[in-house]
Amino acid sequence: MSSQSRGVSYSREMFSTRTNWNLNTTRLAESLARLRASKRKLIDLSASNPTEVGFRYDGASILKAFISPSALKYTPDPSGLRSARLAVGEYYLALNEHVSADDLILTTSTSEAYSYVFRLLCNPGDELLIPSPSYPLFDFLAELQDVKLVRYPLFYDLGWHVDFHALRQAITPRTRGMILVHPNNPTGHYTKPSERETLNTLCAEHELAIIADEVFLDFNLAGNGARSFVSNRDALTFTMSGISKISGLPQMKLSWLAVSGPEEQKREALGRLEVIADTFLSMNAAVQIAAPALLAQRHGFQEQLIGRVRSNLAELDSQLVEKKECSRLAVEAGWYAVLRVPVTRSDEDLAVELLEEHGVYVHPGHFYDFSGDGHLVVSLITPEREFSEGLEQVLGMF
Numbered sequence: 050m051s052s053q054s055r056g057v058s059y060s061r062e063m064f065s066t067r068t069n070w071n072l073n074t075t076r077l078a079e080s081l082a083r084l085r086a087s088k089r090k091l092i093d094l095s096a097s098n099p100t101e102v103g104f105r106y107d108g109a110s111i112l113k114a115f116i117s118p119s120a121l122k123y124t125p126d127p128s129g130l131r132s133a134r135l136a137v138g139e140y141y142l143a144l145n146e147h148v149s150a151d152d153l154i155l156t157t158s159t160s161e162a163y164s165y166v167f168r169l170l171c172n173p174g175d176e177l178l179i180p181s182p183s184y185p186l187f188d189f190l191a192e193l194q195d196v197k198l199v200r201y202p203l204f205y206d207l208g209w210h211v212d213f214h215a216l217r218q219a220i221t222p223r224t225r226g227m228i229l230v231h232p233n234n235p236t237g238h239y240t241k242p243s244e245r246e247t248l249n250t251l252c253a254e255h256e257l258a259i260i261a262d263e264v265f266l267d268f269n270l271a272g273n274g275a276r277s278f279v280s281n282r283d284a285l286t287f288t289m290s291g292i293s294k295i296s297g298l299p300q301m302k303l304s305w306l307a308v309s310g311p312e313e314q315k316r317e318a319l320g321r322l323e324v325i326a327d328t329f330l331s332m333n334a335a336v337q338i339a340a341p342a343l344l345a346q347r348h349g350f351q352e353q354l355i356g357r358v359r360s361n362l363a364e365l366d367s368q369l370v371e372k373k374e375c376s377r378l379a380v381e382a383g384w385y386a387v388l389r390v391p392v393t394r395s396d397e398d399l400a401v402e403l404l405e406e407h408g409v410y411v412h413p414g415h416f417y418d419f420s421g422d423g424h425l426v427v428s429l430i431t432p433e434r435e436f437s438e439g440l441e442q443v444l445g446m447f
């Protein structure tokens with residue numbers, strides 16, 4: 050089979066099947082591109098880039114942190130510079146968790162941390178369990194590592210819960226681990242302590258690892274003091290986080306992987322991870338040297354972000370009082386809210402109509418694997434005035 054691209058013909062067999070993606074743009078993406086090109090006003094209720102929604106950063110301190118003569122020396126360490134790992138340890142200490150620098154591996158992104166762990170745990174075709182609904186990047190990450198994802202459903206009943214019956218049924222001899230997003234994106238719920246206990250029992254029974262994505266851990270709105278998985282010792286556990294969300298600095302590319310669990314398994318995992326990391330040595334010196342200062346930025350950033358999220362949630366609730374047909378699901382943490390809306394058309398059609406007729410961009414629920422229509426996801430970090438205006442348009446559709 051051959052294709053034609055810019056006048057050069059080639060055979061699809063030149064490329065791996067794992068990259069046989071459908072690269073056609075969706076109707077929604079096309080509408081968005083058209084609207085952007087037309088320069089019409091766009092209200093983006095999907096905003097996720099913290100550097101573009103009007104938060105104040107201490108630019109002088111951030112830039113100063115990069116000016117260091119040590120950045121002129123190459124002192125590679127596969128786990129990441131010890132000074133940077135110690136700074137991550139300090140971050141956990143502030144959360145009352147003890148994480149040794151020896152149990153940390155620095156990565157350029159959470160995605161890179163996932164790929165290391167997938168490589169560590171899985172042979173081609175092995176399976177990992179992922180929650181549904183959740184963050185949409187997993188499919189690509191898994192395909193690139195030849196890993197098969199098997200979904201376990203979460204269900205909503207005055208809050209989100211793991212469907213353990215379905216989870217147990219999803220475990221096969223090829224299952225190597227389960228992914229938790231704690232708190233989950235976009236549902237904004239934490240794994241409950243009782244769920245953690247059951248997960249640990251299941252993992253011990255089936256020799257599975259836990260992969261806990263905690264990028265939103267600090268954005269707790271419920272004040273329920275949800276604990277990190279870094280202290281989980283009952284199963285081999287890989288906890289991931291980074292400053293993209295914690296300090297609102299996704300451009301700096303500083304994330305990490307904390308390994309915990311039964312001592313022998315933990316040592317073996319760390320030894321193997323170091324070889325994976327050593328193969329790439331992808332961290333750059335400057336950002337590692339700046340790590341303590343970049344992590345220190347989190348206080349001012351998180352205060353602003355949580356203030357905005359609370360204010361937008363209050364606005365959402367006040368608009369919903371007037372719109373009984375629509376509701377929102379409970380949010381414990383994070384940057385997003387899930388709206389329940391009447392199913393008058395597919396979520397995709399609704400999102401396209403909102404964009405083309407009202408210039409408002411929202412994510413349809415299927416982006417996050419919601420089963421069935423009637424779910425829209427809105428970003429709570431959108432600047433307040435835009436959020437209120439955009440939401441009026443969304444609710445005005447019903």
Ligand SMILES: Cc1ncc(COP(=O)(O)O)c(C=O)c1O
Nearest residue numbers: 158159160184234264291293304
């Ligand atoms: C749950 C979750 N994990 C990971 C990431 C990406 O993090 P990073 O920028 O560190 O790769 C995101 C980004 O939105 C996310 O929502």
